[in-house]
Amino acid sequence: xxxxxxxxxxxxxxxxxxxxxxxxxxxxxxxxxxxxxxxxxxxxxxxxxxxxxxxxxxxxxxxxxxxxxxxxxxxxxxxxxxxxxxxxxxxxxxxxxxxxxxxxxxxxxxxxxxxxxxxxxxxxxxxxxxxxxxxxxxxxxxxxxxxxxxxxxxxxxxxxxxxxxxxxxxxxxxxxxxxxxxxxxxxxxxxxxxxxxxxxxxxxxxxxxxxxxxxxxxxxxxxxxxxxxxxxxxxxxxxxxxxxxxxxxxxxxxxxxxxxxxxxxxxxxxxxxxxxxxxxxxxxxxxxxxxxxxxxxxxxxxxxxxxxxxxxxxxxxxxxxxxxxxxxxxxxxxxxxxxxxxxxxxxxxxxxxxxxxxxxxxxxxxxxxxxxxxxxxxxxxxxxxxxxxxxxxxxxxxxxxxxxxxxxxxxxxxxxxxxxxxxxxxxxxxxxxxxxxxxxxxxxxxxxxxxxxxxxxxxxxxxxxxxxxxxxxxxxxxxxxxxxx
Numbered sequence: 001x002x003x004x005x006x007x008x009x010x011x012x013x014x015x016x017x018x019x020x021x022x023x024x025x026x027x028x029x030x031x032x033x034x035x036x037x038x039x040x041x042x043x044x045x046x047x048x049x050x051x052x053x054x055x056x057x058x059x060x061x062x063x064x065x066x067x068x069x070x071x072x073x074x075x076x077x078x079x080x081x082x083x084x085x086x087x088x089x090x091x092x093x094x095x096x097x098x099x100x101x102x103x104x105x106x107x108x109x110x111x112x113x114x115x116x117x118x119x120x121x122x123x124x125x126x127x128x129x130x131x132x133x134x135x136x137x138x139x140x141x142x143x144x145x146x147x148x149x150x151x152x153x154x155x156x157x158x159x160x161x162x163x164x165x166x167x168x169x170x171x172x173x174x175x176x177x178x179x180x181x182x183x184x185x186x187x188x189x190x191x192x193x194x195x196x197x198x199x200x201x202x203x204x205x206x207x208x209x210x211x212x213x214x215x216x217x218x219x220x221x222x223x224x225x226x227x228x229x230x231x232x233x234x235x236x237x238x239x240x241x242x243x244x245x246x247x248x249x250x251x252x253x254x255x256x257x258x259x260x261x262x263x264x265x266x267x268x269x270x271x272x273x274x275x276x277x278x279x280x281x282x283x284x285x286x287x288x289x290x291x292x293x294x295x296x297x298x299x300x301x302x303x304x305x306x307x308x309x310x311x312x313x314x315x316x317x318x319x320x321x322x323x324x325x326x327x328x329x330x331x332x333x334x335x336x337x338x339x340x341x342x343x344x345x346x347x348x349x350x351x352x353x354x355x356x357x358x359x360x361x362x363x364x365x366x367x368x369x370x371x372x373x374x375x376x377x378x379x380x381x382x383x384x385x386x387x388x389x390x391x392x393x394x395x396x397x398x399x400x401x402x403x404x405x406x407x408x409x410x411x412x413x414x415x416x417x418x419x420x421x422x423x424x425x426x427x428x429x430x431x432x433x434x435x436x437x438x439x440x441x442x443x444x445x446x447x448x449x450x451x452x453x454x455x456x457x458x459x460x461x462x463x464x465x466x467x468x469x470x471x472x473x474x475x476x477x478x479x480x481x482x483x484x485x
Contacts (some may be wrong), residue, residue, distance in 0.1 A: 002240050005228040009211045012072060020243055025095055025476045026071030027150070027364060028230055028245045028396045029209045032093040033075065034152035037184035037366050038163035039249070039392065041145040041472075042176040044105040052175050053106055053485040059096065060482035066093045067479055088154075092162065095150035096482070097247045097474035102146030106485065113235035114475065115246055117400035122248075122472045129408050130433035131468050138251070140180030141470025147176070148249060148474055156185065180470070182251060184366030184392050189376045193291055193312065196367055197254045197389050198430075199375040200281075201291030205314050205343060207362050217315040221345060229403075230362050230396045234478040242478035245396040248361075248404045250471035251368075252391045252431070257384035259465040269459055270446055283332075283444055284429050284462065286339030295333040295340075296322055317345040329451025335418055336442050338430040341411050348411075349418040359406045361395035368392050390466070400473055408433075422453045429462040440464075 003016040010017055026032060044052045059065050066074075074091050081088040100111055100119045111119050121144055123134050134142055149166065153159040163181065170176045187195045196202040207225035208214055214224055234242040260281075267273075267280035282294040296316045318327045318340065327333055328347065333340050335347075343360060346353040369389030373379035397403035411417050412428035415438070419425050426442035427434055434440050440463040443456035 003227070003243070005231055006226050008209075008226045009214060009224040010209065010227070011211050018069075020241055021069035021072070022067050023237070023242050023478045023480050024068040024231075025244070025479070026066040026068045026093060027095055028362065028476060029068060029227075030071070030075075030213065031206075031364055032066070032071060032095075032152045034093055034154050034159075035186040036153055036156045036159040037182075037392070038151045038159055039182045039184070040149045040151075040163065040167060040170075040178055041140060041180040041182075042147050042149065042170060042178050043143070044102065044146045044176045045174055046105065048173075048175055049105070049107060051173070055173075055175060056096065056106075056482050057485040059094075060479045064094055065096050065479060065482065090154045090158070092159075093150070093152040095476065097148045097150070097249075097476050099144060099146055099148075099472055099474055101144050102474075105146045108236065115400050115473075117405060118246055118473045118475060122250075125405060129405065130413050130435055137468075137470040138180065141251070141472070143179065144472060145179050148247070148472075159183075182368060182392050184368050185370075187367055187371075187374055187376070189290070195375045196391060197256050197369070197371075197375060197385075198259050198281075198285070199289050199378075200285050200287055201289070203363065203365075204287075204291060204312060205339065207360055215314065220315050220317045220320050223314060225357070225360070228398055229358065229360065230398055232398045234481055236484075237478035237480040242480045244476045244478055244481075245362075245398065246400050247474040247476050248393070248395045248397070248400060248471070249474065250393040251469040252393050253387060253467045253469050254390040255386045255465045255467070256389065257381055257386045260384060261381060262462055262465070266444065266459055266462065270444060270457060279448070280444075283334050283337055286333050286337035293333070293339070294337070295327040296320070297332070318347045325449055327451070331445050331447075331449045331451030331455070334442070334444055335425045336427070336429060338428050341417070341425075341428040341432070342407055344411075344418060347418065359403055359411075361397045361403045361407070364394040364396065365391050366394075390469075393471075396476070423456055423458075427463060431466050432463060433468070434463060 003020050078088040100121060103111055123144060126134055151159060151163055167178050170178060189195055193201040194203050207229055208223045209225060209227060230245045231243045234244040263281040267277040270280060272280055278288060282288045287293050293313055293316050295318055296313065320326060344356060348356050373383045395404055412432045415424050415426050417425060423443040427440060429442060441458055441460045442462055443458050445451060445455050446457045447455050
C-alpha cells in the first residue's frame with residue numbers, strides 16, 4: 001500500500017507508513033528526543049569518491065543511520081524501561097544529510113528534481129534573507145560543505161567522545177575535511193520544559209503527524225498536519241517507497257544580556273514595574289517565560305502556578321475569547337510578538353488559515369553554549385553572556401522556499417506583516433533581520449487588553465540580539481539511496 005502524503009494524523013501502525021518507515025530517516029516526523037547533540041559539517045575528499053560512497057553505503061546497511069522505524073523502537077524501549085523503574089538504555093541517534101554540492105561530490109550532477117533553493121544553497125539567499133555577508137559568517141561555513149552528520153545521545157561525555165572518534169576517523173581515512181563541529185545541549189526549567197537562552201520555554205508549537213502524539217486539547221488550535229508538510233519523494237530512491245525531507249540548519253548566536261536589558265528598557269517605557277515588568281518580554285516573545293501564551297493569560301501578570309502543563313499550552317488562537325475579549329487587535333500579544341509573527345494562527349493577511357499553515361516547519365533545533373548560570377536560575381545582567389551561546393536552528397520541510405524562506409522573509413523580516421496601518425507591525429523582534437538601513441520600530445499596548453491605536457506606544461530598536469553565524473540547506477535522503485551507492 002502506498003503512503004498518502006495528504007493524510008493527517010496517521011497511525012504508526014498504518015500499513016502505508018510501515019511500508020516506508022525502515023527506509024525513512026528518523027527525526028523528521030518526531031524529534032529524536034536526546035538532550036545532547038553533535039553535528040559535523042564536512043567536505044568530501046574528491047580523490048576518495050569511491051571510498052566515501054562505500055562508507056556511506058556501509059552506514060546504511062549496518063543500520064548506523066537511524067531509520068524512523070528504529071527510532072520508534074528505541075523510544076519504546078526507553079519508555080518501557082523508565083516506566084518499570086529501570087535505568088533506560090541509552091542509544092545513539094544518527095542522521096546524515098547532504099547539500100546539493102554533496103550530491104555532486106558523490107557523482108550526481110542532474111539535480112533538477114530537487115527544490116530550487118536547495119540546489120542553490122543558503123549562501124545564494126543571503127541578500128533575500130537579510131543575512132550577514134558570507135564573509136562575516138564563521139569560517140567553517142564560508143565555504144559550502146557537502147554533508148552534515150548528526151549524532152544525538154542522552155549522556156554528554158559519551159556523545160562528545162563519539163563525535164571526536166568520528167572526526168578522527170574521517171581525518172585518518174582521508175574521507176573528508178571537517179569544516180565545523182557544533183555541540184547542542186538542552187536546558188530545562190524546574191518542571192522540565194525546554195528553555196532557550198533568553199529564558200523562555202521553547203519548542204511548544206510543533207506540527208504533529210501521528211495519532212499517538214496528538215494532544216487531547218485541540219479545540220482552538222489543531223497541530224495535526226499532513227505528511228506533505230515535511231515529506232517528499234526521494235528522487236534517487238525507490239518510487240513510492242522512498243521519502244526524504246529538506247533540512248535547514250542555521251547557527252544563531254544570542255546576545256542574552258543585550259536582549260534582557262532591552263526588555264527592561266521596554267518595561268520602563270511602558271511603565272511596567274515589579275511583577276508586571278515581565279509582561280514586556282512576554283509581548284516581545286508571545287509567551288511569558290514559563291511558557292504561558294500572553295494572549296491566553298487573563299491577567300497582565302505572569303501565571304506563577306507551578307503546573308507542569310503551563311509551558312506546554314498550544315491550544316489557542318488569537319480570536320479566542322479570554323474573559324470575554326479576543327486578541328484580534330493585539331491588545332495582549334502584539335502582532336510583532338515572535339510566536340505570532342512566525343505562526344499567525346489565522347490572523348495573517350491575505351491567506352486562508354489552511355494555506356497559512358502550510359508555511360510551518362517541523363523544528364528540531366537545540367541550544368548551544370555553556371552558561372555559568374543557567375536561564376532558569378534568573379542571572380543578573382552582568383552574569384548573562386553576550387556571545388558564544390545560542391540556538392542550532394534546524395527544521396524539516398517539503399519546500400525550503402515556501403516554508404523556511406517564506407517564514408523568514410515574508411513574516412519575520414517584513415515590517416508590514418500582517419499589517420502596515422494604522423501602525424506598522426515591525427519585524428520579529430527576536431529573529432527578524434531588517435533590510436540594510438531599515439529603522440526598527442514597534443508599537444506596544446500600554447494598557448492590558450486594549451489594542452486600540454490610541455493605546456499604542458512606539459518603541460524603537462528592539463532587534464539585533466540574534467546573529468546568524470552560518471548554515472546551509474540539506475536533504476535527508478532515504479536509506480535506499482545510501483544503500484545503492
